Amino acid sequence: MSIEGVKISIGLPVFNGDKYLDRCIQSLLSQTYQNIEILIADNASTDRTQDIASSYAKNDTRVTYVRHEVNQGASSNGKYVFRNKNPDSKYFMWAAHDDFWEPSFIESCIQALEENPEAVACGTDINFYPRR
Numbered sequence: 001m002s003i004e005g006v007k008i009s010i011g012l013p014v015f016n017g018d019k020y021l022d023r024c025i026q027s028l029l030s031q032t033y034q035n036i037e038i039l040i041a042d043n044a045s046t047d048r049t050q051d052i053a054s055s056y057a058k059n060d061t062r063v064t065y066v067r068h069e070v071n072q073g074a075s076s077n078g079k080y081v082f083r084n085k086n087p088d089s090k091y092f093m094w095a096a097h098d099d100f101w102e103p104s105f106i107e108s109c110i111q112a113l114e115e116n117p118e119a120v121a122c123g124t125d126i127n128f129y130p131r132r
Contacts, residue, residue: 005035006110009089011081012040015071017097018048025056025063027100033107037089038063039081044071049097 010028014021028038040053040063050067057065072080078094085092091113093106109122 006091006114007086007089008033008036008091008093008106008110009085010036010038010093010095011078011085012038012095012097013043013074013077013081014040014045014049014053014097015043015074015077016045016047016049018045018052020098020100021049021052024095024097024099025052027103028095029056029060029062030103031101031106032104033110034062036062036106037086038095039084040065041077041080041084042067043074043077044068 012024012028017024025038025040028036038056040057042049042053042065044067053063053065053067056063066080066084068077068080081094082092091110093109095101105124108124112122113119
């Protein structure tokens, strides 16, 4: 079964995530599965989050960056990325600013969902590493 035409939206709500955000976005953009879009919603960060996220949005058409001028709260910001995903995307995933995804993560999830059309969600093993 071919999965190459399947579009996936990734919602990345963030507040003051500059310490890990660059590494997170790199891991998303370096996926073996490339038919993705990333919506970053900055919840009025006061660190370098805006600089990092806007740089990616400027240099990669798969990345969209939105900055809220007033903090909406974590739940509202998470809902924002879901509600504003691309309507042409078949699947949606949330990412956290301190996530680091293995290169085949998205491909593995989409493959599993496409092979099991009755499934409504997909997950993989998770490894927790100490923060650096």
